[in-house]
Amino acid sequence: MKIAIVDDNVTNLMIIEKILQKAGYPRLVKLKSAKELYQYLQLDGAGPSSVVPVDLILMDLMMPEIDGLEACRTILADERYCDLPIIFVSAMGDSYKMAEAMDAGALDYVMKPINKVELLARIRSVLRLKHEKDLRKERDQRIQYELDLARQVQRSMLSRPIQEGDVTISAVYKPSFELAGDLYAWYKISPSRYGVILLDMMGHGISSSLICMYIYSALKDTITGISDPEQVMKELNRRMNQLHMPDSLLNYYFTAIYFVLDTEERSIEYVNAGHPQGMALVDGEVRMLDKGCCALGFFEEIEVAKGVIPYKEGARILLFTDGLSEWLEEEYADAREKLISCLQENDNPESLLHQLQPCSELVSAQKDDMCLVMVSAN
Known part of the structure; x- marks a missing residue:
């Protein structure tokens, strides 16, 4: 002293x-x-x-x-x-x-x-x-x-870009907080099949990030072992329900889109669990990924409807979280049409996001995590 x-x-x-x-x-x-x-x-x-x-x-x-x-x-x-x-x-x-x-x-x-x-x-x-x-x-x-350590661990979980043969998978991730509630992952199920998922956990910060890590621990075995979109969503819903405590007033849940791209069968099988509708540009036509079920974690048992989109010439699939869709709704009169036009003109998420933002100030003012996943198959 x-x-x-x-x-x-x-x-x-x-x-x-x-x-x-x-x-x-x-x-x-x-x-x-x-x-x-x-x-x-x-x-x-x-x-x-x-x-x-x-x-x-x-x-x-x-x-x-x-x-x-x-x-x-x-x-x-x-x-x-x-x-x-x-x-x-x-x-x-x-x-x-x-x-x-x-x-x-x-x-x-x-x-x-x-x-x-x-x-x-x-x-x-x-x-x-x-x-x-x-x-x-x-x-x-x-x-x-x-x-900082938790953020590094969380970022290390995110899948790295894939570019092999006729398939390209990549993402852009812009969290609004040090620890985010968005998570994406993809796995090669077989030589011609890829499982891709994007999910958005309720809330932000430490609790949402921990639950993301919990779900991540089950993703690889679930996707590579089960693969079928209907059964994968039911299994993830079961995992979320394991977290529920009888005395808790707050039950966590997440929205998600999961699909399997089969380059041999030339098809996209997907389930949308209460998530903003992704879109697929197939053979020059835009198809919305709108079939599925409710968000995961609300109910012990859920009814799941699977959507199937075939393609002949090629496919480009865009998934995104509500942080992007809400931001677009503030900036553009028709956010969906703006996204579709950008998807038709861009083959990677970085250039698509760059085209969406007229100035850099918009992204710095984002209120929610923003994530895009793009998959291309020829």
Whole structure:
């Protein structure tokens, strides 16, 4: 614990020094002006330091050249010292001046002539506040580190682009929060069959992200082992219902589109579970992916209807979450037609999203996670 005492009066410096030493504060720095304090804190251009050299400043309010108010504002304006506690010591009893001192960022003040009991009590109080603030800052840093780690883990789950033979699969992912509730994945089921899913978990943040990870743990075995869209959706619904707790007022659910692309049979079998309708451009015609069931997690048993879209010449399939569709509805009079025209003109999601946004400010103002998945088959 180190305390800086700043006062242009040598007698006051000695008095405060003796009081603090007898009270068990031996590590003291005596400075005669704000300039000396600036030099000690390296605010004079001597070069930045990541180490805060003092834990508390006791500073005279009225000093020549640079008074305590100006010094307080200058110190606290520096990012390194924004949380450094400052107590003013002043002979002035003007309540307006004291209010101005507190507005400058000081945590407390002591009147001269100095009352030893009062000075020590105020120091203890301010140091307690500093200790609690340091603990909160340490906790926040730890939480931020864990969030960053969770975000890296979540991003690592997302499938990498596929480009093999006549099939291309890729995605664009723009989360609105550090941890998102959107998830996409694709797996090669057989030499000619690919299973692709895009889901959107209710809500945002840590809880939605954890449930996404839970569902992800079941995706590969479910898709590669079952593959059929109807049965895959029923299995994922069963998994979601395993999370429900009798006493919980909130049941999580998610919407999803899952389809199997068969390049040998030249067909797309899909189920839409309450998700925004995806679209398939097949043989020059746009088909909506609108058949399916309700969102997954609401009911223990669900009725599922599968849609089948055959193609001859080629297919281009676009899936997206409601973050994109809601954003489009704000920007375009006919969002569906805008999407269709962009799908017809673009063969990858990056260029499609770029065409959709007239200026970069729109994406920065997004309110929800935004995800697009595009699959092309020739």
